[in-house]
Amino acid sequence: MNDDKEATSSERNCSTEFQSPQQMDWIRIQDSLKRQLITEDDFKWRLPSTMMNEREKEGSNCEILLKYVGGVDLSFSKEDSSIACGTLVVLDFQTLKVVYEDSSIVRLHIPYLPGFLAFREAPVLLELLDKMKKNAHPFYPQLLMVDGNGLLHPRGFGLACHIGVLADLPTVGVGKNLHHVDGLTESRVREILRAADSPENVLPLIGDSGCTWGAAMQSSHGSLKPIFISVGHRVSLATAIETVKMTCRFRVPEPIRQADIRSRERLRNHQ
DNA sequence: GCGACAG
């Protein structure tokens, strides 16, 4: 009766052999949704031409330029950690100005568990997207950047993939911390970055299995700490990296940074 | 067996 005040470590940290029934359900859902996942470029727009567009094979088939880039994030109340503010922003890809903003303050009943972030955070964010779509808003994002990983996930289906499939939207995952997967650790990443012959600031994250899970990128010349880019849905890793590069004024790409700032601000002014 | 684990 009184042993429920603190979650025991056995409740939170289950080894992969012993998942709770809830987690087994979630794993089935992730595996099921993953069958719809597309990990290559599949969209009708193109990136504004930069000087180095080395991929001109598709030529000028598409006239539509990428203009509306979305970003999503959640902030949490410090006194009541179950109170959260989910925020969706849309930026003009060229000017990086915010052209749309909406947020929703909700009470979350699902705890954070590594590997199951989507079940906690995706519902609010999908609702914000849906609201915009129902209204046929002209600024509905053509690409969405998500504060959390995509393929860089124990089962290859992180929050960015989850949102991408359910909203049927191209998504890119951006993590600020590394989720340890397939032997990838901070020390391994530091090693990879240091051992790079070329002065590249973006390097692929290749795990023990030889699988490429995403890329580590040192942005904005200031921070030694990299961000972790991975494919969400309907984008290739190359495109994911390119779009992040083009929207990075600081360490975190602008769409996610603006969602983060405005989400926190909205929560402050509400309490 | 123990530790590690996005936000």
Place this chain on the structure above:
DNA sequence: ATCTTGTCGC
């Protein structure tokens, strides 16, 4: 995720 001041640098 959240708690927090000054400080070093472009």
